[in-house]
Amino acid sequence: MNPISAAELTAWLCGSEAQRRQGLKRIYDDDNVRRKLAQWVQEHGGSKEEAEEVFQDALVIFDRNVRLGKFDGTGTWQGYFFGIARHGWLERCRRRKLPVTELLPAHLTEEAESFEHRFMEEERKTVLRQALEAMGGRCKHILALYKISISYEEMAQQLGMSSADMAKKECYRCRQRFRNFLLQHPDLLDELKDDGTNA
Amino acid sequence: MGPMRDEELLDKMDDYLLGKLDTAAARSFEAELAQHPDWQAELALRRLEHEGMEMLLEDNLRTDMQHWKGEQKMPRRRRWLWLAALPLCGAALFFWWKQTPADTPSPASQVPAESLPTTTQPVDSQIFEKEKDLPGSRQETPPQQLPTAVATPLAFAEKAVGDLDLRPGVRGDDAPALVAFADSLDLTLEKKDYAGLLRLTEMAVPGIRDAEQRYVRGWALFKLRRFAEAETIFKELAGRNLPRLQVKAQRMLLYAYLAQQPKRQQLLENLVRQILEKKSHPLSVEAQAVLKFL
Numbered sequence: 001m002n003p004i005s006a007a008e009l010t011a012w013l014c015g016s017e018a019q020r021r022q023g024l025k026r027i028y029d030d031d032n033v034r035r036k037l038a039q040w041v042q043e044h045g046g047s048k049e050e051a052e053e054v055f056q057d058a059l060v061i062f063d064r065n066v067r068l069g070k071f072d073g074t075g076t077w078q079g080y081f082f083g084i085a086r087h088g089w090l091e092r093c094r095r096r097k098l099p100v101t102e103l104l105p106a107h108l109t110e111e112a113e114s115f116e117h118r119f120m121e122e123e124r125k126t127v128l129r130q131a132l133e134a135m136g137g138r139c140k141h142i143l144a145l146y147k148i149s150i151s152y153e154e155m156a157q158q159l160g161m162s163s164a165d166m167a168k169k170e171c172y173r174c175r176q177r178f179r180n181f182l183l184q185h186p187d188l189l190d191e192l193k194d195d196g197t198n199a
Numbered sequence: 200m201g202p203m204r205d206e207e208l209l210d211k212m213d214d215y216l217l218g219k220l221d222t223a224a225a226r227s228f229e230a231e232l233a234q235h236p237d238w239q240a241e242l243a244l245r246r247l248e249h250e251g252m253e254m255l256l257e258d259n260l261r262t263d264m265q266h267w268k269g270e271q272k273m274p275r276r277r278r279w280l281w282l283a284a285l286p287l288c289g290a291a292l293f294f295w296w297k298q299t300p301a302d303t304p305s306p307a308s309q310v311p312a313e314s315l316p317t318t319t320q321p322v323d324s325q326i327f328e329k330e331k332d333l334p335g336s337r338q339e340t341p342p343q344q345l346p347t348a349v350a351t352p353l354a355f356a357e358k359a360v361g362d363l364d365l366r367p368g369v370r371g372d373d374a375p376a377l378v379a380f381a382d383s384l385d386l387t388l389e390k391k392d393y394a395g396l397l398r399l400t401e402m403a404v405p406g407i408r409d410a411e412q413r414y415v416r417g418w419a420l421f422k423l424r425r426f427a428e429a430e431t432i433f434k435e436l437a438g439r440n441l442p443r444l445q446v447k448a449q450r451m452l453l454y455a456y457l458a459q460q461p462k463r464q465q466l467l468e469n470l471v472r473q474i475l476e477k478k479s480h481p482l483s484v485e486a487q488a489v490l491k492f493l
Contacts, residue, residue: 025267128247128250128254129428132254132255137400137413146252178251179244179248189247
């Protein structure tokens with residue numbers, strides 16, 4: 001497999017749905033990055049399975065950062081990816097419980113806050129997932145396409161709609177559905193907004 | 200939001216959330232926002248929408264990764280054999296499909312042609328007819344073996360749910376897309392590739408009712424332990440006026456609640472009570488078993 005440059009990869013991840021999948025698969029299949037990361041995680045007390053989890057988490061973050069323009073493409077993508085993965089692993093280590101004798105009051109507070117924060121995050125995700133599932137498959141597809149910033153023309157073409165205007169209307173309708181679900185559950189909405197502010 | 204609520208402003212909010220504004224433009228927009236509490240409320244809602252969309256992309260990627268992981272496990276040589284066999288299978292399927300008389304049920308179908316529903320029949324399943332021995336199916340069958348000697352509600356729920364109880368029964372005159380869907384579904388189930396199954400339910404297949412596809416989706420989500428999402432689907436299906444599918448969805452909802460114990464304690468109790476209150480409800484045995492387990 002030929003190596004891919006940072007510019008090529010960025011173009012893929014910011015491209016169409018198919019291009020994105022192709023780019024993400026190239027990273028996923030990159031044996032060098034995977035092997036190097038697995039070795040590093042194992043050297044730092046992790047297992048092979050944990051290394052795989054760290055790899056997958058890193059890919060999710062890498063994809064998001066590239067789309068949001070946080071990766072400027074000056075270094076290699078492998079270096080940037082590895083940096084994310086390493087940070088992810090250190091974050092995991094920080095969350096791990098230390099033996100009781102080594103715990104200081106500061107650790108206990110940090111651990112408790114971290115647990116609470118993670119619990120809230122999980123709850124938040126659960127509520128959002130419920131809202132997403134309530135929208136139905138087509139709407140989810142439309143919104144996923146919107147989020148990767150493809151034009152309404154392309155969206156219409158891909159989904160077999162008659163025009164870009166139609167795609168825009170559909171997209172609006174789907175967003176309204178999502179919003180309505182949340183508005184129908186004001187308690188959930190308040191929780192989400194509060195968490196969002198605190199996060 | 201009054202006169203400020205125009206399309207341009209809303210588009211700008213989206214651009215801001217999509218990271219399309221450069222640093223200077225973003226800072227200037229933030230300064231404007233600080234002076235408009237009504238904009239902030241709208242932005243908060245939009246932020247949630249974007250967060251949801253981001254989760255969609257993450258979920259899609261994680262599903263893809265599970266799928267790719269499965270592909271990687273397949274030895275390279277065998278993968279080539281599969282690829283080589285695909286055109287042959289396609290050709291064989293095409294000839295078989297052409298030669299099968301339209302009114303003869305295909306060997307794949309386990310349902311007699313006369314009992315297959317037509318569009319005018321008030322049934323809730325058009326093509327998903329190859330059902331297993333479960334409550335709500337047409338054949339009278341002995342009750343499903345309920346789990347024993349399991350320690351946790353999650354283990355009980357997963358064991359009780361078992362195999363997919365709604366499978367496509369395909370006839371010779373079905374559209375090739377439908378046949379392909381049924382084959383892919385069988386293949387993913389055989390490989391226990393639930394992420395692959397989930398992907399299958401993302402595509403619209405002509406001839407399949409949305410409710411049935413959503414049921415399969417909910418089942419795949421359950422298998423992937425994404426219980427909250429599965430719950431949303433089954434809750435919706437349980438509320439629909441599709442008698443047999445309704446019972447199936449109610450059953451899955453029961454186990455989705457159980458798997459999420461103690462978070463869904465109250466909802467589970469309500470559902471069990473609702474089932475047991477009805478005389479000879481098809482799920483009464485299972486509801487009692489759940490109650491006993493709890």
